[in-house]
Amino acid sequence: MTVNGLGYLGxxxxxxxxxxxxxxxxxxxxxxxxxxxxxxxxxxxxxxxWHHRLSVRSGPQSGLEYLGWQVRGAEQLQETTDRLESAGLTVTPAKPDELHDRAVIGMSHFTDPLGLRHEIFYGPTVSRGSFEPGRPMSGFRTGEQGLGHVVLAVPDAAEAAAFYGRTLGARLSDVLELRLPTPGGPLDIRARFLYLNSRQHSLAVMELPDPTYGLQHLMLEVDELDDVGAALDLCDSHDVPVSLSLGRHANDHMVSFYLKAPDGFEIEYGWGGLAVDPDDCDVVRHDRSSLWGHRRLVSGPAEILALLPGPAHATEGG
Structure with a gap:
């Protein structure tokens, strides 16, 4: 695998x-x-x-702007570019202002069948000094595992997984197939989970009924379980909608809950994710998504009910 993990998100x-x-x-x-x-x-x-892991830009319509996938250096960037072009994709080298914007040394990008922009990059800028969280907490689990994971809503999970395997070199870790009873009849859920490093999955693709194809959720993993509980309390005290209750996933064993971002997509906030050996990981099939919990509390897009009173914000550049 030449792609090491999810580096950043726009x-x-x-x-x-x-x-x-x-x-x-x-x-x-x-x-x-x-x-x-x-x-x-x-x-x-x-x-x-890192200089930054997420970029949030003001615009007339909310959505995912790009996904950034890290490689080790210029040689790996060229290898990945060659693989993408051999798969029939158009790969465009980044312009100088794009490199400056992402704070990286090198980058190229392509568009997938869903119309999503994927960026392959190397050489992220590392800022001086230690990371200072926005509120008291232990920090985030990143490093060689990357930012976290993303789940994309797609029309065909098997087809999408094969595409990202050919292009990003992502490998299949597990398959989720289950049928849920609903008032309108049985609902079939199909998902494929893909890994790029020791994180059990950095990318997942999921078939959902009548979805808006694209970003379904972003997962951020913290260093201590208490940080998950603190975030859950903050959601309650500031009327931030929680879409899935606290629970533990069957595949990556993450203890997490899901909250609604201001734009309505979900953020999984978790701890204790499973690490795998990238060279020795058997594919398995799951017939349930969680060992316990993760009860659906909010469905569909939701408003942040109260504008959160934030602390003073730094105005650093660079």
Missing amino acids: LVTDRIDQWRAFAPLVLGLHTREDVRDPQAERLLLRADS
């Missing part, structure tokens, strides 16, 4: 003011304004020593 939002408070107060991310382009209204969110 979002567009029409609720930038809510993100200014939500990201540090609830998630614990270090938030700073991008003073290099004040007119853009962009927040740079740090989860560790």
